[in-house]
Amino acid sequence: MTITLYPARRIITMNPSQPEGDCLAVKDGRVLSLGSLEQARAFGEVTVDDRYADKVLMPGFVEGHSHALEGAIWEYIYLGWFDKQSPAGQRWSGLRDVASLQARLAEGLARLTPGEPLIAWGFDPIYFSGARLDKGLLDTVSDTVPIIVMHASLHVMTVNSAVIEQATIASKEIDGIVRNAGGECVGELQEMPAMHLVFDRYGIDFFEQASQPEALRQYARAARREGITTITDLLNPLSDGAVESMRSTTLEPSFPVRLVPALNALGWAPEEGSEQLAKAMTQGHDKLVFGIVKLVTDGAIQNYTARLQWPGYLDVEGNGVWNAPPQTFHDMVLHYHQAGFQLHIHTNGDEAVEVMLDALEEALCLWPRLNHRHTLQHVQLIRQDQLYRVKQLDACLNIFANHIYYWGDIHLSRTLGFDRCQRLEPTASANRLDITFGIHCDAPVTPLSPLFTAHCAHRRQTASGAVLGVEEAINRQVALEAITLGAARTLHLDRHIGSLEPGKWADVVVLDDDPLDESIALKDIRIHATLLGGLPTDA
Template sequence: MTITVYPARRIHTLNPSQPEARYLAVKDGRVLSVGPLEAIRAFGDIVVDDRFADKVLVPGFVEGHSHALEGAIWDYVYLGWFDKRDPDGKHWSGVRDAEAIQQRLRQRLVGHDPAKPLIAWGFDPIYFSGTRLDKRLLDAVSGEIPIVVMHASLHVMTVNSVALAQANIAAQEIDGIVRDAQGECIGELQEMPAMHLIFDRYDIDLFEQASQPRALRQYARAARREGITTIVDLLNPLSDEAIDAMVETTRAPGYQVRLVPALNALAWSPEAGNEQLRKAMARGHEKLHFGIVKIVTDGAIQNYTARLQWPGYLEEERQGVWNAPPQTFHDLVQYYHQAGLQLHIHTNGDEAVAIMLEALEEALALWPRPNHRHTLQHVQLIRQDQLLRARELGLCLNIFANHIYYWGDIHLSRTLGFDRCQRLEPAASAERLGIPFGIHCDAPVTPLSPLFTAHCAHARETATGQVLGTAESIGRRSALEAITLGAARTLHLDAYLGSLEPGKWADVAVLDEDPLDEHVPLKEIGVHGTLLGGVPTHD
């Protein structure tokens, strides 16, 4: 097999034994050598491909927490506050007032099938001053067609009166159905048990849609454009149909990322979930890795649904919402840990972290397991004492760094206040304590862009330019590691990817500028392309 050599202006390997180089040699899809050209020639005949000679090569980015919904959600109406770009590269402007929201919905109602609900997403009511927006906003758009608006966090939805009536929401006694002082439903449904009343009524299964070939290809396309070579779909139904679609789609030569789907634990009994995941694991291959389990405990801080310890939320007296009783989470941890599988656990609030640490402590005491790498996801408000416990338990963290930019201003003024905003997304503390960690975007909650995520963890700037918690800022090299090798560690895949070392897959991000150059903001570095298994990818 031919040895292909890629010269570059600089190569950052993320291998501490050999941090930089000028030449990357690839054979059989793997890194053969990284070093001087003369040393590489010792392996045999080479072909030099100098198309990246003026570029900077780094390990392909690993997006350790996003959702394949990024490839499906753009079929619906975007109502987000911030401007975004869809997988095709089309720019969508944000909507900043109620009238703009109504106008965009009315535009999509033209020609819409009246038998189906109009679905929108990205809505973020916390950015709107005054009373939180409710069903009245949507009733003014249509009193005949059900309207379902997913919030930006994907943990809350707002629906109009037609949808409330057709799904018989008022008669339900489920935590998460928001009512006014008179007991009337205002149209806001918080977390999965409440939202599933709407999903079930209209046969909406967004996550199943996201597991179909077209959505998976769109997801990969959006990822590749941002330098991502391994992407995690961290809440997959793992139905038989979804597994078939993922196997077929990822095996295609044109599929240009590696995909890691996680079983949605709350959608299965533990026994059935374990059996289904084992069945899927038998069908994995180099571009499709099964084996991780996702548990979603609480909600999101900006929706007031994350579970916070005292003193709670700054402006409102809310406790947050559990997606299941805490005992259910405890039982799931016990079962899947004993089964030898890796857990990825959504924990936004510090109360959710506390509950999960207790469950993991008990599981590890009963069934000690070295190198398990169970990972706490988001951990936006994890405390110092909790970080110490996480280290003692051998946990990994995946930190939602983008949150600082998109909601930092809101947390400072409305949800958390000054003190807790200093510890928001404590990447530097994780680094000081030696806890393996990655950083992530949670797309489509925030856009896919690992370099922007690295910028957030390094600069810690909010959308208005305020800096939150300078003591938790990490250096550029650490930020680069967090979107490559660190994220790979949280997936138990660091033996195969995350750094450019002999024997690992030759997955590479090709950059226009050097991410370690202090003169170039990380968020402004252009992505020229990627290599997957040493082969340049194409749109």
């Protein structure tokens, strides 16, 4: 097969043995050489493609924690605080007061198919002053049509009186149903057990919807636009239908990314989950990789549902919400570890981190396993002693760097206070301890954009421009590694992706600007194109 050679202004490889290249030579979808044209010709006939001669090439970005829900959720009404762009390219303005939120819901109500619930998403109550959104404020839009508002974190929803009545929520005794001092259900449901009352009543399964072909295509298009060549769906039902849909869709020649779905462990009994994941693994291929398991332990700090150790939350009493009893998670860790799978464990609060480190420690004592790469996800409040334990257990981290920008001001003033904000998203400490780590966006919670995520880890600026925890800032090179090779390592895929070196898949992001140029903010660097297996994805 002919060798295709791409000259470029600069090639950043993320390979410490050969940090930069002259030209990218590709054969059979893999990197053949990064030397000169003459050196590439030693392998055979070369065809030069100079379309990127004035661009910068580097490994395609790896988004190690996001959700295919990004491709499905735009069917519903966006109520977020920040402006946002849909996968189709439409820009939605953020809403800054409850009246605007009610007006957008009313517009959606006017277009709603009779008999359907009105569903919205992206709302973040912590930004709104005054009364917290409850059933009363939603009832002003309608108290007869069911209204369901998913919060930005996807860990909380608010519903109106029609939903409370139709789903018989008031009579249920489930942790996460918020009630007022008189015991009345106010319409806020926190975490999965409470929210499933609504999902089950109306037959809503966002994650199954996200596994359908058009949602996957939308997700992939959004990823390509941001320079991503490998993307996760880090909470997938992995039903037979979902697996077949993902297989057939990713096999389409035009599908521009590699997809790594994770089994939603809480959706299966452990033995059944292991069997289903093993079965799914037989359906994988180069663009669809199965084998990881996701546990969602606690909630989100900005929703007050993350589990925190002392001194707890700054401005409210009480602690967060577990999505299942801690012993259930402990047992799942032991089961999936013994079965040989890799675990990705959602742990926002430091109490959740502690509980899961205990479980991992026991699992590794009982069944030692080299190179397991179990990964704690988010770890926003992980402490220094916990980081040391992560290192001792040879585990990995995937750090939610975008949180600094989107909720840093809130954490400083309301949820955590000054001191704990200095350790928020501790990328530099992870790097100092030589822990394998990536950084992520958790789309659709925050937008897909690895360069913006790298910017957040590098600059640590909040939306107001404040800098939180300057000692936890990482330099550009480390930040770029965290969205390429570091993220690939957390997925056990670094033998195939994450750097440009001979033998690896030729997955490339083409940039208009040099990401190592300190005069250009990482978030402002423009994506020109991507290549998957050495082929331009826009061809």
